[in-house]
Amino acid sequence: MGRDGVGGVVIGTDAGGTSTRCVVADLGGRVVARGRAGGGNQFSSADPAAAFEEALRQAVTGARAVLGAGADEVAAAVFGVAGASAAGHARAAETAGRAWRGVGLPGLPRVTDDIAVAFAAGTHEPEGAVVIAGTGAVAAYVADGSVRHRCDGYGWLLGDEGSAVWIALEGLRAALAGIDGRGGPTVLSDRMAAALGIVPGDPQEFIRTVYARLPAELGGLAPEVTGAAAEGDARSVRICDEAAARLLAALDTVLAPGAAAPVVVSGALLAGGQIAERVRAGVRERFGTGPLTAAEGVLGAAGLALRAAGAPPEAHARLISGGG
Numbered sequence: 001m002g003r004d005g006v007g008g009v010v011i012g013t014d015a016g017g018t019s020t021r022c023v024v025a026d027l028g029g030r031v032v033a034r035g036r037a038g039g040g041n042q043f044s045s046a047d048p049a050a051a052f053e054e055a056l057r058q059a060v061t062g063a064r065a066v067l068g069a070g071a072d073e074v075a076a077a078v079f080g081v082a083g084a085s086a087a088g089h090a091r092a093a094e095t096a097g098r099a100w101r102g103v104g105l106p107g108l109p110r111v112t113d114d115i116a117v118a119f120a121a122g123t124h125e126p127e128g129a130v131v132i133a134g135t136g137a138v139a140a141y142v143a144d145g146s147v148r149h150r151c152d153g154y155g156w157l158l159g160d161e162g163s164a165v166w167i168a169l170e171g172l173r174a175a176l177a178g179i180d181g182r183g184g185p186t187v188l189s190d191r192m193a194a195a196l197g198i199v200p201g202d203p204q205e206f207i208r209t210v211y212a213r214l215p216a217e218l219g220g221l222a223p224e225v226t227g228a229a230a231e232g233d234a235r236s237v238r239i240c241d242e243a244a245a246r247l248l249a250a251l252d253t254v255l256a257p258g259a260a261a262p263v264v265v266s267g268a269l270l271a272g273g274q275i276a277e278r279v280r281a282g283v284r285e286r287f288g289t290g291p292l293t294a295a296e297g298v299l300g301a302a303g304l305a306l307r308a309a310g311a312p313p314e315a316h317a318r319l320i321s322g323g324g
Contacts, residue, residue, distance in 0.1 A: 009063060010309050011077040011109065012302025013096075014117055015052060021298040022055040024063035027075065029306060029315035031299075033062030052079070052099035060103055075309035077109035078145070080117030080301045110308065114297055115140045115147050121300030122264030122292040124316035126307075129255035130294070131247055131279065134267035135219045137163035139250035145304045151250040156215040162247035164219030164269055170239045171225035172210060172218075176203055178235070186235040191224045226273055243269075244278035248286075257286040266294035295320045 009032065013022045022035040035058025037051040077100070081092040093111040100109055119130040119142040127143035137160045138153030156165045175192040177183030179201055190200050198205040210218065228236035247270075255261060263283050270276045271293070283291045294300065303316040 010305035014297035020051040022059040029318035035059030076305040117300035118266040122294035128262035133269040136160040141254040151253040162243040164222035168221035248282040
């Protein structure tokens with residue numbers, strides 16, 4: 001390792017379906033370089049190994065410009081990879097290893113999943129719970145950089161309850177029910193039609209347009225529901241209340257109320273707004289303290305690498321707080 005932790009570095013990588021991000025940090029928790037490339041999900045991205053390698057190459061090149069040869073003194077590295085659960089771990093590890101060798105770095109990185117790095121992006125504590133709500137949704141108990149118990153995260157067809165896609169689908173169902181008479185009137189009938197660019201009041205237009213879209217794209221309609229709820233639309237308020245309740249129910253399965261462990265919240269839906277407020281209030285009610293907000297996942301991966309390198313917890317805390 002380098003002098004006073006300056007020459008020695010750690011590398012964190014967070015690979016999701018949309019993008020792959022990489023940071024190089026010194027052992028004091030200061031980010032010295034970043035890299036970014038395309039999606040690295042093992043099951044949905046075109047070439048995850050190429051994305052890993054490109055993000056790594058950018059970050060390491062940047063670190064060498066700052067630290068010189070010291071950037072090659074890698075004390076530890078962690079990859080958080082979407083889809084790297086028990087079933088997908090071997091594939092993710094092989095892909096990460098191939099990219100690592102392609103950049104010419106010594107040793108091999110540790111590979112875990114994006115849930116574990118999301119937790120580590122919110123706290124330097126070694127274990128606790130995380131609830132994530134964005135396009136998908138999942139709750140998990142994490143210890144020492146690994147998921148020990150998870151609830152949901154089953155995708156739009158089988159689960160992801162409380163996610164943006166789930167909210168959008170509930171909103172679309174409410175919109176159609178408002179048109180055909182099964183439900184009471186709701187502004188969602190017009191709001192969803194406008195967002196989809198279709199003629200209001202025509203269920204067949206909804207069918208043609210919605211079924212032509214990828215499920216993940218439908219998550220972009222969730223703000224129509226949350227916006228209508230903020231304006232007082234009763235059906236939209238019920239959907240948002242139910243979304244928060246389902247996220248909290250998932251959390252309850254992985255961490256018993258009253259447990260003395262940190263709770264981290266992550267994902268766009270929990271960054272702000274009425275659903276985030278409901279979930280945060282539920283966490284305070286259950287555990288007597290508010291949840292911690294996760295920074296970007298790549299910093300969680302680098303935080304786990306700092307822990308593996310023997311850096312003090314303060315370095316991890318500094319990294320995820322933005323002080324790095």
